[in-house]
Amino acid sequence: MDQTTNRKVARLIESRVCMTIRSYRGNLLVVTHTIDAGWIPNGNEPGIEGHVQALKEYLASTGRPEADPFLLRLALTVPGRQRGVVPPVKALELNGNGFTDRRKQEAAGQIDRLNEVLSLARRFLSGLSTDTSQALRQLADIAVAPADKASSDWLDQIQSLSTEESGKVSAIALQCLENIARPVHELGVDLLESLACFRFEPLGSDICRLLRTKGIFWLASLYRDAGESEANALLDLLEEANDTLAINHLLLCVAWTRSNIAVERFRDWSQQSPSWASLLHVPPADYLPSAGWCLNANGELHDLISMNCHRLQPADRAGPDAIRCFIPCRQKCPGCESPTVVLFDFTTIQAELPENAPVKVYCCLYCSMFEPTFVRYFLDQSWEWLPSEATNPRTFDFVIKPRNVSLVMEKCPPFASEKVFELDDATAIGGVPMWLQDAEYPHCPTCGNWMTFLAQHDNSAVQNEGIFYAFFCPSCKMSAVNYQQT
Ligand SMILES: [Zn+2]
Ligand SMILES: [Zn+2]
Numbered sequence: 001m002d003q004t005t006n007r008k009v010a011r012l013i014e015s016r017v018c019m020t021i022r023s024y025r026g027n028l029l030v031v032t033h034t035i036d037a038g039w040i041p042n043g044n045e046p047g048i049e050g051h052v053q054a055l056k057e058y059l060a061s062t063g064r065p066e067a068d069p070f071l072l073r074l075a076l077t078v079p080g081r082q083r084g085v086v087p088p089v090k091a092l093e094l095n096g097n098g099f100t101d102r103r104k105q106e107a108a109g110q111i112d113r114l115n116e117v118l119s120l121a122r123r124f125l126s127g128l129s130t131d132t133s134q135a136l137r138q139l140a141d142i143a144v145a146p147a148d149k150a151s152s153d154w155l156d157q158i159q160s161l162s163t164e165e166s167g168k169v170s171a172i173a174l175q176c177l178e179n180i181a182r183p184v185h186e187l188g189v190d191l192l193e194s195l196a197c198f199r200f201e202p203l204g205s206d207i208c209r210l211l212r213t214k215g216i217f218w219l220a221s222l223y224r225d226a227g228e229s230e231a232n233a234l235l236d237l238l239e240e241a242n243d244t245l246a247i248n249h250l251l252l253c254v255a256w257t258r259s260n261i262a263v264e265r266f267r268d269w270s271q272q273s274p275s276w277a278s279l280l281h282v283p284p285a286d287y288l289p290s291a292g293w294c295l296n297a298n299g300e301l302h303d304l305i306s307m308n309c310h311r312l313q314p315a316d317r318a319g320p321d322a323i324r325c326f327i328p329c330r331q332k333c334p335g336c337e338s339p340t341v342v343l344f345d346f347t348t349i350q351a352e353l354p355e356n357a358p359v360k361v362y363c364c365l366y367c368s369m370f371e372p373t374f375v376r377y378f379l380d381q382s383w384e385w386l387p388s389e390a391t392n393p394r395t396f397d398f399v400i401k402p403r404n405v406s407l408v409m410e411k412c413p414p415f416a417s418e419k420v421f422e423l424d425d426a427t428a429i430g431g432v433p434m435w436l437q438d439a440e441y442p443h444c445p446t447c448g449n450w451m452t453f454l455a456q457h458d459n460s461a462v463q464n465e466g467i468f469y470a471f472f473c474p475s476c477k478m479s480a481v482n483y484q485q486t
Contacts, residue, residue: 009168010126012157016190017124020183021142024117027110028140030081031074035133039077039087043069051076051092051099058104064112070132071111078110079103119181155416155423158198170195170207177214189216196222197419205230212237220252220291221418231257235265244279251284255291258301267299289441292415292432294450304441305453306354309414309431311423314461315406321348322404325457326365333364333373334385341365341400343468343481344429344455349407352429356474357454358383363481365400368468372442372482379477386445386478403462417456426458426467433469434458436484444473444480451480 021028034040041048052072059066066072080088085096092099114136121128121139129135161169169191176188192211196203202225211222212233223230231254238250254262269277269284277284288294289304296302315322327342344361346353353359358377367373374386405427417426417434426434433439433453441450451471459466466485472478 005162005165005168009161009165009172010124012161012169013124013172013187013191015157016154016187017120018142018145019147020120020187021117021139022147024113024139025143027113028117028136028143030110031114031136032140034074034077034081034088035137037087039081039089040070041073041076041089043073045089047093048073048076048089051089054099055104055107058101059108059111062108064108066111066115068132071114074114074133075107075111078107082106116181116183119179120183120187123176123179123181123184124187153424154194155198155412158194159413161199166195166199170203174207174210177210177216192222193219193419194422196224197415197417197422198413200413202226209233217246217249217253219418220249220256221415223253223256224258224291224415226257226259228259228261231259231261235261238276241276247276247279248287251280251287252290255288255293258291258293263295263299263301267295270295270299289450290435290439292453294441303452304450305414305432306430307414308352308354309412309416310352310410310429311408311412311416311425312405312427312429312455313408313425315404319404319406321409322406323348325403325405326400327402328400329362333367335364335367335373338364338366339400340385343457343470346429346455349429352407354430354452354454354474356477357472358477358479361454361470361479361481363468363470363479365468365483368481369466369483372471372480374442374445375479377477377479399464401462423458425461426456427461429455434467436467436486440469440482440484442471442480442482444476444478446476446478447473449473449475451478454479 043049043052055072055075056066076092077088080091083091085091090096092103117139118135121135128138173188173191176184176191179185192203192207203222205227208223208226208230216222223234234250234254234257238247238254241247241250254265266285266288274284285295292305293301293303312323324345325343327345329340329342331340332338333340340362341364342360343363346359350359359381362375362383363373375383376386377383412428412431414431416423417428417432420434420436433456441453443449444451451473454470454472456470457468459468466483468481468483471480
């Protein structure tokens with residue numbers, strides 16, 4: 001491993017660690033304020049040594065012994081700060097109700113939080129002071145500093161790693177999984193999720209075997225294309241599982257292996273329901289779309305996504321390859337009488353579209369928020385609303401603002417949207433949908449099959465909530481649009 005690789009990987013992980021440190025901002029600012037106000041006892045004051053001893057005993061009895069004198073003395077100020085007592089240690093005096101178990105619990109809680117962030121920082125940040133109070137001040141500075149814009153696009157960073165660099169990242173991630181400190185462990189899982197979702201190649205069976213032995217089954221897409229033997233091992237665990245949550249997670253993991261054995265087993269289960277299926281709300285085969293596929297009529301793997309995935313990014317003016325979005329039409333929605341909208345006009349990139357996909361995706365934005373809206377389209381680009389029972393007119397309050405986005409022609413890994421909330425703008429064509437709730441692939445109203453995902457519009461890109469998802473049925477030439485928000 002050469003120096004450049006090591007440095008690049010260290011910087012990458014450091015930027016991720018700083019992001020986690022920002023989530024401890026509140027705790028860290030309380031610390032610096034308490035230090036600056038001169039409220040932390042130096043230990044020689046009457047009664048303080050006794051309180052430190054009592055807190056030490058409490059921590060030891062609850063299985064988290066603490067020896068750091070600064071953290072212990074700092075923690076003594078927590079109950080007083082929470083009650084607005086000045087100086088805070090006064091709250092531990094008997095006429096301030098003393099150092100009760102409840103107050104020891106409050107003090108211990110702050111020690112836990114600070115130890116979490118310290119263990120993460122000590123593991124990954126170079127130049128951190130060995131003095132606890134100095135180190136916490138350094139971390140507070142990081143927590144309030146604005147996020148580094150250049151390193152904000154995590155997808156680009158992970159995608160552009162060389163094979164050697166990504167190997168180094170996964171090796172560090174696996175070391176993190178051995179660490180009992182919560183944020184270090186979480187960083188390990190986060191790094192592996194990032195590699196699984198933001199790169200074309202899967203994590204591989206060796207890493208998946210380790211995840212399985214550690215009982216890590218979420219995100220299920222960590223097990224993408226994990227291979228036949230790993231799929232078999234997950235199936236063995238499924239046979240032994242006896243609670244609904246474990247069965248849920250394992251079914252999803254097996255689905256994500258996208259393996260022959262998974263296809264075979266889901267086919268068997270659709271013919272004969274397994275004993276554990278009674279614990280589920282839906283048949284096992286309904287778990288498959290979450291992994292981007294389903295079984296076709298012959299019981300074979302049928303992809304519900306296109307592996308040809310591109311992110312769609314904003315363009316100031318309509319260039320030759322611009323895709324227009326949210327174009328209002330004269331025709332009214334038969335359900336609510338609000339204007340029909342072209343959610344996507346893919347005219348400029350027809351060659352990129354999957355076979356038989358609609359060039360223009362029509363929908364009612366308003367009705368799509370409640371249930372999928374279906375439109376039949378024809379090859380001459382004419383279209384018609386699917387006859388449906390008329391619903392009551394609704395008040396239309398969604399602001400339609402036409403916009404242009406231009407297609408970024410660099411391929412995006414098709415599973416990028418599995419890492420929800422990671423992308424500033426998840427607007428994309430192809431790949432998996434970024435579900436903000438459970439996966440909701442609509443059924444084609446004509447043939448009854450699951451519809452294929454085409455594209456999604458992330459409304460946060462236009463200061464609105466939620467995501468619109470577009471689907472189509474290539475055999476029936478039916479399109480559907482639905483919507484989710486957090
Ligand atoms: Zn409508
Ligand atoms: Zn159909």
